[in-house]
Amino acid sequence: MYRGVCNQWFLLLLLVGPMFVFSAEPLGQEQVTNLGEVLSKTQINDFDITIFPDGRNLPLGEGSVSKGREIYQNQCALCHGKEGIEGPAARLVGSDGWFSFSDPFRILRIDKYPILLISVGGLWPHATSIFDYVRRAMPHYAPKSLNNEQVYAITAYILYLNNLVGEKTILNKKTILDVAMPGNERSISAWPEVAKPNL
């Protein structure tokens, strides 16, 4: 097709032309710098700690309620209370609200620790979130010191305190997905915001 058009200027245009086409801004995007380094799979795996409600990223391993009781009493009870209700740290057990038959003294504690109005057992929609949070942040004074089996065990014990699993339960990446959290069916999402910002 280019026979007879071997003009040197045409050839120059042919070489140089594409540079202008491909460096022009793509439609709808801004020119950006490219200073990010490629992130390796190994590195991602080391930091990929988020557990999703569908079970994604849950590790292998298992933990029992009885093992969880042992760890809880040694490492968790001092902040969360022997029964997971007294505080001073976040309430793990029972319903949310001012009153509870399981904790008749709640209303006296709330004055000092207002966040005890809500509880993990009452509000959290997914058991996977308990695993996720305990593993990344607990105990408060030594985060990320528990191994995966210990985290399964503590999660099992917290669920047991809330009467959400039986005493003989072994929690692992499969059985944790079977737990029905009371907060789940009460949940609605305010996102996306329909018809906002206008009233």
Add this chain to the structure above:
Amino acid sequence: MKSKNIQYVADGGLLDRRAFFRGSAAFTAAMLAAPRVMSSPDVSKAKIGESHPTWMKIPGTNDMPYGLPSRYEKHVQRHLAEGAPETSLFSVWHSPIENQRGIITPSGLHFSVNHNGVPEIDPQKHELMIHGLVEKPLKFDMESLLRYPQVSNIYFLECAGNTASNAVSLNALDQNCQELFGQVSGSEWTGIPLKYLLQEAGLKSNAKWVIAEGADGGSHARSIPVEKLLDDAIIAIYQNGERLRPSQGYPMRLFVPGWEGNANVKWLHRLEVTDQPAFTKDESGLYSDILDNGKIQRFSFHMDVKSVITHPSGKQALPEKKGFYEISGLAWSGYGKIKKVEVSADGGKTWAEAQLDANVLPKSLTRFSIPWQWDGQPASLLSRATDEFGRVQPTRDVWRDKYASYSFNHYNAIQAWSVSRHGLVENSYV
């Protein structure tokens, strides 16, 4: 006794918001007319200095490399809230907004909440990772990030739990503005628009959420819809002209304008692009609203329109009776600009429009003021803000109707300060 020359715009002594401007010409003329009086017979032997204060007769002290406020302003400090568990590491620091003027909270006075203490991060070792549903997973060090284009805006930041005690307490607690409203502040935030980085990584077509995670001990994490990140969210690196303080997220934080403080993840180190929210600890529990029908509302990100009178405010005493005061306060909306602020001095029976200070910016603190002549009778001072979208603050009763009695987040009802005939200002419910 009302003067014939004063324009009252509402009951309770509220004056036209331009009343101070009109009076100034007469005031200046009066000052110039007063004659100077000389005394002292033997001027040649006289020395000046007898009446001068000490600091005008001695040389001053050295300045310092990083300036600090006067020691006479030492009382202006952040205040650590009681009620956070003693085992804390869950700390809530309130800003003394009743001492603040203008719309910028100095960085050292900016409110701050942390759930696992303030980490000490070496910026040379800190990296930002972007992975998940992206074409190219990437990491950035600080040196690279600092080369990206940065934008600056003045924004407010507010905790979802600001003013929580007025939401749940049966009685209006006798607290000051710092305790009741101190979890809001305003700053200039400077950083890289998220869209530059997300476009570099290349979002896949099913990318809907991003889990933003911090490098603190508790790896604080929140799920953010990708639309917000592509909208006005930035990786904030500077606050009020200098690098972020550790308390505010050094070396960088996610800043999502108009959204609750908890979602503005500090010490940001990882953005995991996904198709679903992770239901992290905070979006599972503490940062949800329980509605009056028992439903648990999640992902209520926006901080809605709100205002508070800071001058005068709780636990203050007006210095004298029957004087002019300038009522002043702050208004803000997580949706955009403030359109107007109305003030009432009679508990909400009559209202007048306040003056908005020149800088009315979207998703920023806005300063309002209105002159007031107090007649020494009990008064009840309220402010009611309306934003550019017609969103207006509800009364406390209307707000309470919507939520369960123990739900405390996103409380934006009209605030009332009662003024006794002795000039004592108190928190009150109207």
